[in-house]
Each structure stands twice: as structure tokens, then as C-alpha cells.
Amino acid sequence: MTNLIILTIIFAFSLFxxxxxxxxxxxxxxxxxxxxxxxxxxxxxxxxxxxxWYFICLLTLVFLLILVRNYQKINLKLLLTCGFIFxxxxxxVSLIIHKYRVVESFDELNFWxxxxxxxxxxxxxxxxxxxxxxxxxxxxxxxxFHYFWVKPNKYFNESFVFIxxxxxxxxxxxxxxxxxxxxxWKKALLVGFFLFLIPLTIYNFIYTGAYVDGLMGLxxxxxxxxxxxKKLDKFSLFSLLLALFTLTLTKVTGIIFSIAAAIIxxxxxxxxxxxxx
Amino acid sequence: xxxxILQKINxxxxxxxxxxxxxxxxxxxxxxESVTYPGVLLNKIGIKxxxxxxxxxxxxxxxxxxxxxxxxxxxxxxxLLFFSLLVISTTLTLSLIESFTYPNFVFSKIHLxxxxxxxxxxxxxxxxxxxxxxxxxxHKIFNTKSKILVIGLLFLTPIFSYFSWSQHLSTNxxxxxxxxxxxxxxxxxxxxxxxxxxxxxxxQIYWFFKPNNSYAQIKIFFNIFTISFSTIFLIIAILFFINxxxxxxSSKIGFALLTFYIGGIAYSILxxxxxxxxxxxxxxxxxxxxxxxxxxxxxxxxxxxxxxxNFQKNKKINTSILIYMxxxxxxxxxxxxxxxxPNKQLFSNRQKQEFLYQKIKDYFKDKDxxxxxxxxxxxxxxxxxxxxxxxxxxxxxxxWDVFIFENSGFKTVNYVFLxxxxxxxxxxxxxxxxxxxxxxxxxxDNGLYKVIYTTDDRSLxxxxxxxx
Numbered sequence: 001m002t003n004l005i006i007l008t009i010i011f012a013f014s015l016f017x018x019x020x021x022x023x024x025x026x027x028x029x030x031x032x033x034x035x036x037x038x039x040x041x042x043x044x045x046x047x048x049x050x051x052x053w054y055f056i057c058l059l060t061l062v063f064l065l066i067l068v069r070n071y072q073k074i075n076l077k078l079l080l081t082c083g084f085i086f087x088x089x090x091x092x093v094s095l096i097i098h099k100y101r102v103v104e105s106f107d108e109l110n111f112w113x114x115x116x117x118x119x120x121x122x123x124x125x126x127x128x129x130x131x132x133x134x135x136x137x138x139x140x141x142x143x144x145f146h147y148f149w150v151k152p153n154k155y156f157n158e159s160f161v162f163i164x165x166x167x168x169x170x171x172x173x174x175x176x177x178x179x180x181x182x183x184x185w186k187k188a189l190l191v192g193f194f195l196f197l198i199p200l201t202i203y204n205f206i207y208t209g210a211y212v213d214g215l216m217g218l219x220x221x222x223x224x225x226x227x228x229x230k231k232l233d234k235f236s237l238f239s240l241l242l243a244l245f246t247l248t249l250t251k252v253t254g255i256i257f258s259i260a261a262a263i264i265x266x267x268x269x270x271x272x273x274x275x276x277x
Numbered sequence: 278x279x280x281x282i283l284q285k286i287n288x289x290x291x292x293x294x295x296x297x298x299x300x301x302x303x304x305x306x307x308x309x310e311s312v313t314y315p316g317v318l319l320n321k322i323g324i325k326x327x328x329x330x331x332x333x334x335x336x337x338x339x340x341x342x343x344x345x346x347x348x349x350x351x352x353x354x355x356x357l358l359f360f361s362l363l364v365i366s367t368t369l370t371l372s373l374i375e376s377f378t379y380p381n382f383v384f385s386k387i388h389l390x391x392x393x394x395x396x397x398x399x400x401x402x403x404x405x406x407x408x409x410x411x412x413x414x415x416h417k418i419f420n421t422k423s424k425i426l427v428i429g430l431l432f433l434t435p436i437f438s439y440f441s442w443s444q445h446l447s448t449n450x451x452x453x454x455x456x457x458x459x460x461x462x463x464x465x466x467x468x469x470x471x472x473x474x475x476x477x478x479x480x481q482i483y484w485f486f487k488p489n490n491s492y493a494q495i496k497i498f499f500n501i502f503t504i505s506f507s508t509i510f511l512i513i514a515i516l517f518f519i520n521x522x523x524x525x526x527s528s529k530i531g532f533a534l535l536t537f538y539i540g541g542i543a544y545s546i547l548x549x550x551x552x553x554x555x556x557x558x559x560x561x562x563x564x565x566x567x568x569x570x571x572x573x574x575x576x577x578x579x580x581x582x583x584x585x586x587n588f589q590k591n592k593k594i595n596t597s598i599l600i601y602m603x604x605x606x607x608x609x610x611x612x613x614x615x616x617x618x619p620n621k622q623l624f625s626n627r628q629k630q631e632f633l634y635q636k637i638k639d640y641f642k643d644k645d646x647x648x649x650x651x652x653x654x655x656x657x658x659x660x661x662x663x664x665x666x667x668x669x670x671x672x673x674x675x676x677w678d679v680f681i682f683e684n685s686g687f688k689t690v691n692y693v694f695l696x697x698x699x700x701x702x703x704x705x706x707x708x709x710x711x712x713x714x715x716x717x718x719x720x721x722d723n724g725l726y727k728v729i730y731t732t733d734d735r736s737l738x739x740x741x742x743x744x745x
Contacts, residue, residue: 101619217574258435
């Protein structure tokens, strides 16, 4: 049930932005993930994390109402896409494989999981005085998304942390499949499978852990991919800014990557005139 | 007469005068303070640099928004933008150098007061952000073709995200990692003091030129293969060259790769610099390997995306090639893929444990917030997680008995969780272990004990078993 609630919220957000910006849904899923993190972060730093979660639910209802009112204007070609099929299949696999998974690694217990559990129990960021986390100076982006996923469940279920981590990764990989047409779904799924395997080759525990080093690499690559391959319209710019925000707050070293990404893009703007093309 | 004079005065011209005047005065006084000695303004005219620049910044902002409301655009902002970026980047560089060396290093070596430059940079950031604020809020225009707007947003987003978190940490009295890192490393970044570290740093930095260097290699594919960083970068560079040959128009992509490539070297130098200061030589390789992999993954993924686009454009993606490539990757990743299957035995054991932990947490519900020390079992890190939100104070790197008898931190403890009685029985021959249990027969596995202090200074205590 929890997974259903969360996926409904994310897909409602993605559908709305797909309708609003006229973009394929696989491009708006990651946009929605970044936006959810941003909203919860704002509420979190004011110590009202749970209100942030209900605010997201309220937004979902508003978005759904707008979509229902304008259902005739929704372009189905933007929704039933190869990237969307990839996300559905990959997420279904994650739901099955993580059902009985428990955390084992020392480092994950020491911060990533204990932080989420504290946020779940206290409904505040792990920096709160009530939290028993030792490394309170870590940055919160990934744990905020895990909190978003575990929040509606009656008790703290660590398998949801693995599922949310996997979903985050799939959402980052999916936009690159937007180049495939619906008729090329077989090819797109093969490419999707290939994309799934690449991070696993470098970080062997990327799908079975909560470490964020691999995630940071994927966000960094996503930023450059969006900037260098997409037209810089409002949607791309907002996506880039939200991605930069998330990258900065994923880990302490994230600021190095986001500044590096910003420098690369600014040099391109100044010398290659991307904006005029 | 006064009315006539006022009518003749053009308030827009006055705003322009204030705008450029305040900008020039701020730049002038900051540069003046930078090249003289710190605090010269306070000494000579009795006003702090920051107070002066703050006041002038307010004048600047008012003038700016006044002009914007009158729909007057400020011309020739390009040189100002370049100047601002130059000053901000210089300040950042000098701040970093000073952080890694010792206080006043910059002033003593190059006689430049970079603190004054910091004030100037803060103002210039304000200068950069004003057109953005004005465009969004005054004109309600969000033009993605405006260079200044996009550049400003791209730079300011990471900076503001970072500072918002930093501010949040300081309001919660938490020391941020960077502050700890810089205060730990200040003064120690002098290689001549430590030859081993100097060698380790050089070995790591020269990875590009020495691919056989053990520091330059990482284990991939579940530790089966070893590959050097330079090989990875070289493969990607060759692939990009082929890509460029196919599509020569992609000079921008070539530029992206080049920047990325140089960035990779810069990043590895930076990470090594940090790790050399923070860790021992032995830990260096693991640390650097783990952090450089983030960059390597980003590089590989970005390269793959670009290839995908190029091949898709030229309709060269062949399904059979994709199948072969996937098969190769599957073969390489067999150990990692087998990992995807969860350990059901572990899950069932955890379920049983959780039942006990829940009973303990239920017991604590109507009590004052407990502080717990744990003995044996899965260790303090795991119990801190299991007992959330209650505090487990056992140190990670100290034996449980040393903590009880020799660490003053134990005086804050009011409950002890004994996960494994055998841990205690190992030391049972020592009478002090027998004495601390109220009932010597009740030393059991997974027992929760209340700590009863028998003296006011909490130096004497006993453990009493609680019936859950």
C-alpha cells in the first residue's frame, strides 16, 4: 500500500509536469523527485518535515484535479513512452527483490539508515535535538527522499529505503531513453538494461545499498546530459537548478561536483553561445 | 522656485549616479583595504569596511530597483559581470589557500588582504543577483535566453543550497564538516614535515603519468579486475575522438569532454589534497579510490548518453550489438547481480530481534529519555539504529568494559543492554564484574538492566535486571 501511495504521488506530479511543460513523462519523473526533495528540505529546515509531506499530498490532489479538468488536452504520446515502460519494469523488479532485504553494512547503519529512521520517528530532519544520529553534519538530500517513501507506512520498514534508492537511480537513467520512439520499445528496453548494468559495474552495491557516491555520479552525468543535449527552455533550466540543488545536498563533496558542473555550463554559455541556439 | 528646481531634476539620472557611484566606491574602498593592511579604514576614518559596504550596497540596490521600475536597463553590464566573477573566483581561491595553510598566510606572502576581497565578493554576489530578482519579481519575465540570468542561477543555486544547509547546521549548533576539516588540517599541510605523506601525495597526483602506480589503480567488477584511472580516461578519450570524427560539428561536446577531462585531474588533485591531510597514508588509497569513482561513473554515463544520441541520429544502434554488449556486462556483473537476491535468513532473524527491541522501546515510552550502553551482540552502531530514537552512547572503538570503568561518559548512562552474556562471563574471574550485577544469577542474553548509582558522584553503581 505504501509503495502504491508513493508511486501515485510521484506519477501524479510527473503527469502534471508532462502536461504543463509538454515533455515526455520519463523526463518529468526525475524533475518530480528533485522537486519533492526541495519541498521537503524547505519544510525540514523549519522543523516541520511531516507538514511538508502532507503539503505534497495536497499538491498531488490539486495536480490531479487540474489533470482531470483538462483530460482532453493531455497528450497520451507523452505518457506511454519507452522510458516510462523502463521505469515501470525496473521498479516492479525492485519491489520484488527488496521485499525481504535488511540493512547489513556498518557504514549504512552508522548514518544512512539511522538518519532515515530518526526522521521517520521524530518527523524532523536528523539534525534535530531528538535525533540519535552521530554524524549530524552530513547533507540530507537522499535521506529526505527515503523519508518521503517510508513516511506513510505504519512502522519503519527498511526495505522501502532500498526501493526509494533504486527508484531515484531509475528516474535519473530514464531521460536518456526519451530519444526512442514507441515503436522502438525493444531497442529502448535493451538500452535501458544496459544503462542499469553500467553503474553496477563501477559500484557493485549501488542497487542493494544506500551509499550515495554512485548516485552523485549519476546526478552529475544527468546535469551535463540535460545541458548539452536538450534545448535550454524553462523546463530544462528548472531541471538543472533542482539537480544542482540536490547534488550539492547529497553529500559533503557534492558542492565540488555542482560547482564543477556550473563552471562547465557557464564556460559553454560564454564561449559557445548555447543560449542563442 | 523650489518646485521649478525639483521639476528640472531628473530622478532617473540621480539613480544612475547613485548606482554607478556606490558600485565604484565599494570596489575602490575594498581594493584599497586589500592592498594596504587589514583594518586600515577603521584606523583612519573609524568606520568598519563591512559597515561601509553594507550601507553602500543598500544605496546600490535601491537605485537599481528604482531604475528597473522606471524600465531603464543598465547598459554595459558584461564587463561588470566578468569583473565580478574574477573577484569572486580570486577570493574563493585565496580563502581555500588560507584554509589549507595558516591564518594570515595570504597577507604575509603576497600582501593582499583577502578578507576585504571577501566583503567585495559578497557585494558583487548582490550585484549579480539583483538583475535576477528584478527580472523575476519586477518584470515577471523568465527569459532563458538571458545569459546573466542563467549564469547567475547556475552559480548561485549550489552556493545558496550549501549556505542554507550551513546556516541550518549552525542554528542547531552542529559543526559542519568543512569547518572541522579545515580546522583539523590547518598548519599541517606542509609536506616537508611528513615525507611519507609527501610521497603518497605525489604518487597519487602523478597517476596520469604513471599508470602502473598502485595508487593510480582501482579494483572494479567486484574486485576481479584492476584498472588504472588513466586507462579509463584514455578509453573514453579515444571513443570521443571516434565520435568527433563521425560528427565534426560537435565541437561543444568536444569542449565538454575536454573540460570534464581536465576537471577529472583537478578533482583528483583536490580529493587527494583533502585525504592526505585527513587520513593516514594507508587509508589514502581507499578514500581516493572511492571518491574518484564518482567522477569516473559520471564520465562513463555522460559518454554513453552522448554515444547513444549520436548512434540513434545515424540509425546505427543495432539490437544484436546491444544484446552482445549486455551479455558481456552481465558476465562481468554476475557476482553483483547475485547480490540482488536478499538474504531471507537474515530477514527472519531480524524480525525476531525487532520483536524484542519493540518490547524494550515500549518499556521506555513513559520513562524519562534513557541513555543506553550496550554490551556485545551486533555492536553499538547497530543498536543505535535499533533503539531509535533513544540514545546509545557506547563508543565504537572502545571496549565495553573500558567504557564502564574508565570513561567518565558512563556516568550519563541509566540503562545497559546486555546482548550477549558470554561477553561478561569471559571476564567473570575479575570480581568487579561480579559486583556490578545486583543478582549474579541473572546475567542473561538480551537483558535490559537499570543502572543504580549508589554514590552522589556516580562512581559506584550496580546493574539491576528489568522484567520486560
